[in-house]
Amino acid sequence: MTTPHSLPTFRAATLADVPAVVALVESAYRGDSGRRGWTTESDLLDGRRTDDADVGALIARPDSRIVLLERDGRLLGSCHVERQGDAAYFGMFAIDPTQQTGGLGKLLLAQAENIARGEWHCRVMEMTVIVQRAELIAWYERRGYRRTGTYKPFPYGDERFGLPRRDDLRFELLVKELAGASA
Numbered sequence: 001m002t003t004p005h006s007l008p009t010f011r012a013a014t015l016a017d018v019p020a021v022v023a024l025v026e027s028a029y030r031g032d033s034g035r036r037g038w039t040t041e042s043d044l045l046d047g048r049r050t051d052d053a054d055v056g057a058l059i060a061r062p063d064s065r066i067v068l069l070e071r072d073g074r075l076l077g078s079c080h081v082e083r084q085g086d087a088a089y090f091g092m093f094a095i096d097p098t099q100q101t102g103g104l105g106k107l108l109l110a111q112a113e114n115i116a117r118g119e120w121h122c123r124v125m126e127m128t129v130i131v132q133r134a135e136l137i138a139w140y141e142r143r144g145y146r147r148t149g150t151y152k153p154f155p156y157g158d159e160r161f162g163l164p165r166r167d168d169l170r171f172e173l174l175v176k177e178l179a180g181a182s183a
Contacts, residue, residue: 011067088126
């Protein structure tokens with residue numbers, strides 16, 4: 001018999017997990033379901049956040065992993081982490097909107113950092129965040145990430161990134177030094 005207090009577990013996604021990952025990411029980022037959590041992009045973007053082909057490609061790519069956070073066999077969170085030389089890239093971070101604010105995001109982010117530092121010996125974790133998501137940027141800053149002032153344009157016209165609801169979107173690069181990483 002399981003209890004509500006069982007510990008979450010982590011594992012790498014397989015191709016069999018693709019539909020569940022896509023459903024989780026869509027629920028966290030878009031539409032009315034995303035509004036239940038605090039990290040939604042629903043006010044900034046419409047359309048899809050990802051699809052089966054994109055998630056499958058991330059799973060299949062070398063030095064790339066979709067990390068799943070589960071409790072009692074239920075998918076509660078996922079993220080993508082990819083080695084890019086001495087750096088790791090972190091993205092497509094999603095926690096079930098009904099489970100946000102319970103500390104699961106901190107656990108999943110720490111697991112991604114452990115993979116980057118411990119398995120891949122990366123010196124830094126990098127990510128890009130839409131600058132209008134001030135609460136999310138502040139959350140990352142509380143976890144040791146710093147704003148770089150390096151911006152990337154939003155890919156307007158590429159529906160793979162969503163359908164913008166405003167014309168001033170752009171990304172900022174956030175970085176965190178990974179203590180204990182060695183080449």
